[in-house]
Amino acid sequence: MKKAVGPKADGFLRYRIDLAYEGTDFAGWAKQPGLRTVQGVFLSALELIFGKSEDDFAMRVAGRTDAGVHAESQVVHIDLLPEQLKRLGRPGNTVARLNSLLPKEIRVMDFSLAPAGFDARFSASFRRYRYRIADSVSGWNPLYGRTLLWVNFELDTARMRQAGEHFVGLHDFAAFSKPRAKATAIRELKVLKVSRDKQFGNVVEVELIADAFAHNMVRSIVGALIKVGAGRAEPKDVAKALKSRSRSHGFKVVGPEGLSLIEVGYPAKKDLGKQAEKARNMRSLEDQ
Amino acid sequence: MKKAVGPKADGFLRYRIDLAYEGTDFAGWAKQPGLRTVQGVFLSALELIFGKSEDDFAMRVAGRTDAGVHAESQVVHIDLLPEQLKRLGRPGNTVARLNSLLPKEIRVMDFSLAPAGFDARFSASFRRYRYRIADSVSGWNPLYGRTLLWVNFELDTARMRQAGEHFVGLHDFAAFSKPRAKATAIRELKVLKVSRDKQFGNVVEVELIADAFAHNMVRSIVGALIKVGAGRAEPKDVAKALKSRSRSHGFKVVGPEGLSLIEVGYPAKKDLGKQAEKARNMRSLEDQ
Numbered sequence: 001m002k003k004a005v006g007p008k009a010d011g012f013l014r015y016r017i018d019l020a021y022e023g024t025d026f027a028g029w030a031k032q033p034g035l036r037t038v039q040g041v042f043l044s045a046l047e048l049i050f051g052k053s054e055d056d057f058a059m060r061v062a063g064r065t066d067a068g069v070h071a072e073s074q075v076v077h078i079d080l081l082p083e084q085l086k087r088l089g090r091p092g093n094t095v096a097r098l099n100s101l102l103p104k105e106i107r108v109m110d111f112s113l114a115p116a117g118f119d120a121r122f123s124a125s126f127r128r129y130r131y132r133i134a135d136s137v138s139g140w141n142p143l144y145g146r147t148l149l150w151v152n153f154e155l156d157t158a159r160m161r162q163a164g165e166h167f168v169g170l171h172d173f174a175a176f177s178k179p180r181a182k183a184t185a186i187r188e189l190k191v192l193k194v195s196r197d198k199q200f201g202n203v204v205e206v207e208l209i210a211d212a213f214a215h216n217m218v219r220s221i222v223g224a225l226i227k228v229g230a231g232r233a234e235p236k237d238v239a240k241a242l243k244s245r246s247r248s249h250g251f252k253v254v255g256p257e258g259l260s261l262i263e264v265g266y267p268a269k270k271d272l273g274k275q276a277e278k279a280r281n282m283r284s285l286e287d288q
Numbered sequence: 289m290k291k292a293v294g295p296k297a298d299g300f301l302r303y304r305i306d307l308a309y310e311g312t313d314f315a316g317w318a319k320q321p322g323l324r325t326v327q328g329v330f331l332s333a334l335e336l337i338f339g340k341s342e343d344d345f346a347m348r349v350a351g352r353t354d355a356g357v358h359a360e361s362q363v364v365h366i367d368l369l370p371e372q373l374k375r376l377g378r379p380g381n382t383v384a385r386l387n388s389l390l391p392k393e394i395r396v397m398d399f400s401l402a403p404a405g406f407d408a409r410f411s412a413s414f415r416r417y418r419y420r421i422a423d424s425v426s427g428w429n430p431l432y433g434r435t436l437l438w439v440n441f442e443l444d445t446a447r448m449r450q451a452g453e454h455f456v457g458l459h460d461f462a463a464f465s466k467p468r469a470k471a472t473a474i475r476e477l478k479v480l481k482v483s484r485d486k487q488f489g490n491v492v493e494v495e496l497i498a499d500a501f502a503h504n505m506v507r508s509i510v511g512a513l514i515k516v517g518a519g520r521a522e523p524k525d526v527a528k529a530l531k532s533r534s535r536s537h538g539f540k541v542v543g544p545e546g547l548s549l550i551e552v553g554y555p556a557k558k559d560l561g562k563q564a565e566k567a568r569n570m571r572s573l574e575d576q
Contacts, residue, residue, distance in 0.1 A: 096440065107428045142395050
């Protein structure tokens with residue numbers, strides 16, 4: 001790591017950027033050669049303003065979303081040198097300038113100097129994800145079709161809720177995540193809520209909050225909830241699968257279309273550094 | 289017209305189909321050679337079930353939407369012969385079968401035998417359209433970006449409402465529509481409502497109800513409301529332009545992205561034929 005955490009360390013100023021995107025036509029967040037990714041497109045816009053960057057402005061993201069996953073509220077940080085900042089000219093309208101350079105699928109909501117100790121990824125104390133499913137009860141409104149999973153049967157939300165309870169708490173989610181080298185799947189799922197969103201056409205919403213999620217964890221959990229909600233598995237089957245720590249259960253990982261990162265939480269300013277230290281020690285760099 | 293109105297006339301049975309679509313990637317409703325249109329795609333699905341049709345099942349639509357315009361609630365009718373209906377096999381699941389043949393952007397909500405005298409277009413007693421605009425107050429949520437117009441300034445909804453009042457009532461909308469041969473632009477605008485939709489991210493919504501709309505009428509009116517809402521024109525300028533019956537005012541027609549047909553109203557069963565007769569006499573076939 002070349003750059004220290006916190007503004008003005010090593011002459012760099014750290015900026016926090018809040019953004020949102022509709023992920024359907026992106027190959028995920030992370031920059032990849034030859035592919036249209038959110039980070040890739042976003043970096044191109046940043047470079048048009050601040051000039052080329054060898055190390056991608058040391059950007060780090062709170063939730064590295066997969067291909068097709070959306071974000072209503074994503075957070076990244078970048079480190080800028082005073083000479084790069086000078087290229088901004090008039091400051092204050094950075095948000096508008098970035099948005100004018102980005103496709104409509106990506107919107108920057110805020111661009112601000114980060115408080116001391118801030119790290120978009122390691123300072124985050126929780127992530128909130130939402131998975132939306134249209135079923136035979138809600139019907140399908142094609143106007144919002146790019147952000148919904150469609151199933152052609154009725155989902156029993158009471159059964160889904162029962163199954164969901166087994167996931168809440170501190171568990172090894174190995175059975176409900178994609179393994180990553182040197183990374184553990186031990187996570188604390190703080191909240192799992194299943195409801196119908198009356199304001200959004202009565203679709204089924206699963207909301208999950210955790211300090212962090214293992215890879216594919218939300219989509220694996222939602223796949224299990226759907227099977228139980230359809231009456232093709234029992235809530236207790238979920239508990240059994242989770243305990244097994246093995247992925248050879250009958251539950252499927254659902255597609256990315258219904259998934260959105262909707263909130264990233266950070267502790268109070270004075271605890272930012274402490275939280276980052278804790279997260280670094282707990283999780284490998286490959287993991288989020 | 290080869291086919292009479294009403295079920296069982298000339299041996300044909302008339303069916304009413306309710307459908308919805310996200311229009312971004314379609315060249316409008318009407319079938320056109322070489323272009324991907326909603327009607328074109330929909331007819332292909334119908335032909336897979338009912339067999340080829342020389343006259344497109346005598347289909348008629350309630351609101352012939354332009355390229356990029358959406359519909360949450362569109363109505364069409366088709367006429368079928370008993371031998372075509374036989375191809376259905378088990379009836380009752382026609383909606384599911386059609387949806388399995390259609391792209392996710394088009395959804396059929398209902399398929400049912402039409403009451404006597406029903407004509408999707410001519411029986412309709414009113415159409416309701418909604419135009420949604422994200423401005424600097426609401427911000428831009430890219431998850432719903434395909435169904436919103438974006439403006440980077442603040443819209444004053446009180447001013448828009450004032451301007452809107454001038455449009456309500458029976459007027460010649462020649463100054464606020466695209467002329468069509470042999471068609472009049474005299475319409476009765478029954479309702480024009482401007483509000484912020486708190487449940488949908490605080491975006492500005494303009495809702496309009498009329499017996500029928502002239503071509504480009506909603507987008508022309510919304511263009512004027514936006515200019516007034518931005519403070520770049522006065523409400524009275526709208527009244528003046530409307531009276532002029534000339535399109536050489538400074539108001540622009542806005543894009544299709546924010547526009548959706550959200551309701552088509554029909555009178556009680558016994559008045560269907562009467563309403564159709566009235567509409568036929570009032571308006572040319574080219575007009576809707």
